[in-house]
Amino acid sequence: MLSTTILEEDMDSELYSKNISRRFKTYSSDMKDVWESYNFINKYLSHIHSLVKDDTIPPFSVVPLASTDGVENRLDKNKTFGYIDHILKKVNPERSLITAVALTEDFLQDLVKTVYTAYPEKLSGGESKDSPERVNKVIDVILKSEDKGEILEKLIEEKVRGIFYGNPVDFFLKDKKLKLQFGSLFKDNHTRNIEIYSEIIARRNIHAHNGGRVDRKYLRETGDNSVSIGNKIKITEEYLQESIQILRGLAAVAAHSVSERVFSAPPPRGRLFHVYSDFEKRFSDTARNSA
Template identity: 30%
Template sequence: MDEDTPDHPPSAQKSIEDHVTKYVHVLDEFEYLTGFTEQNESTLHGLEAFFTSYERLRGTTVLATEKKAIRRETITALKQAAAILEDGGMDELRSHSLGSAPGDFFHRLCNDGVRSHLAGEATVHMFTIPFKRPRYARLYSSLLIAIVGACEVFLGSLMKEFLGARPQILKNTEVRLLFSDLASFDDLDSFKSHQIDRQVEAVIRQGGIDEWMKWFEDKLRIQKASVTRDFEAIREMFQRRHIHVHNDGRVSDLYLQKLPDLGKTAPRKGSYLAVDAEYLLSSINHLRVMGIVLSTLVSQKLSRGDATPQLDDSVATMVYDLLSAGRHELVDDLVKLLLPHFQSEAPRLRTQINGWIARSRLGDSEVEKEATAWDTSALSPVFKLAQLVLTGQLDDAQKEAITQIERGSLDQEEYDEWPLFLPLRQRFQKADQLGVTESVTERIEELVDKTEPEAMDMHKPNTPPDL
């Protein structure tokens, strides 16, 4: 049987949706942890942390005069270190920190009235911490490892769902079992499930991201370029994870071999590759986009024809939610990757509009040109209204919005919530505040009150209108 013939269990699409929802939720949690850590970096390794730690361990209070003296001498020492670094480089700075500088720093603190034991520990803090990796670096490294691990689990789940829906793909797979092993299986289905788990575990265990994506290409004809706009960044992310697990974060021969496209930008062997908040947040975005697009394409491969509109609506709603949350870069990536795969007209057009909105928020000047060239003559009125907004014709858009409210093709909630209409809401509410004209929102509310309830139920929020 051809592998594109839909014969999967009805639950396959729902299971994939559950997997990607859980995966995105996990990435959201990692994103929150990264942001939280970034906001608190200074307190993890600064002087205030030193003072707090000293007081807790010593059971004594650091006096205000002592804090002032330590801060003053620390600033002086850091200025000296910056000048040495600029003139002589890191090696010269290390020599400075191992020479007379620590002793001079200690004596200056003592002369400033700092107790000797506090001055000694402040000196150790000053001349060791700056030359060590900051404490939060270990947390960032751990988050990278966990994020890549979450992606690995997610890809394995997609593989299992696909093989569970298409077990005939395993029909030529060689299986070696002892006769006694067969007794552990209650029926053929449990045996199939066992073999699927073994197949996926072998793929995950023996390969890396390139081999895993090759599996999707061979089994489902899904290319790497169709699920991410920057696979090289994802490949580098996985290799950076490997050196943080196996080589203390330092560049290895294997890292360089796996990333030949780095060329002249490749880091030196043995150098340390840090993981910071910016790198982590970018990595999370790459993995989120890849996961959403890949799960959507796998679902399409397994979907029956009558399930396609539901899948398109689900994707359109997800893009809408991300746009409403201000995730413009994510929306831009998702729309560019997913738009060619829509098979239902209305959600495709809505998603295209939301992609234009995201790009316009990112400052893309081409949006207005593309929207101007868009032929809306045969489309629903709401798309013509969208064209007016996207091309900056706000006065005409305001009039058209009121007209559509009168006719029941646009409802109040959609006007109030869709980011498309944000320029209208901002402009005409401001005009009303200046006493120039009636707020379009107030005008629409009046029309809503006059409109028959049956007409207002024609288009639920976030539901594409009929074409």
């Protein structure tokens, strides 16, 4: 009976690990799409600029947002060039970075949910006692739920929301709080990547909420003394490429660690293995120091 139970637990652990690998494959594909879409827009908008200039294609026309008749307004060349420049310099890079961060946060949240679903006991405790507000939320969740499964699902959602609402680097460094069994993995091997990750999130925030201008929160979170409040920070092609690599790489390390340390599964294969291995070889602290 005991051996049968152990076998069932091993099968469940292997299934969770496979689900993590499948989820990562989808996430990695989405991140690749962000990068390729960014380059597609940049490349072909430059060609469109030339075609409009040479009268090969007409200037841009658009149905006004407040239109009630659906009639398009034809713009002149200069306004068309203005639209192209605006998309290339602001819209395309901003949307690409914001999307890449959102995709990564979604993946990490799913990773946490997978662990807590498999081991609900990890929901309890933490580094500090829960605040009265959180206790009241938990009580409210229990009172409004109809069964144990629904209660567990809502508690997991509440826990995950709390994790990603605070300091983004806590996911990687506050293992006593999350109980994902990272230990000192990221502190010992990915110090520089965590610093870059923190800046990526901070830059995403100012582009999403402050017009790309540096604010006090950005300076506090990054410690960057080379910029001042009010300065605009661009998102260049090189910056976006490195950001996507760092985001995807850290997600791969986290997924690989959870698969091995939490679920005691064999090392993941496929896309997760390839991204993880490449990231460790090129971007870990050891690799950076060697370079």
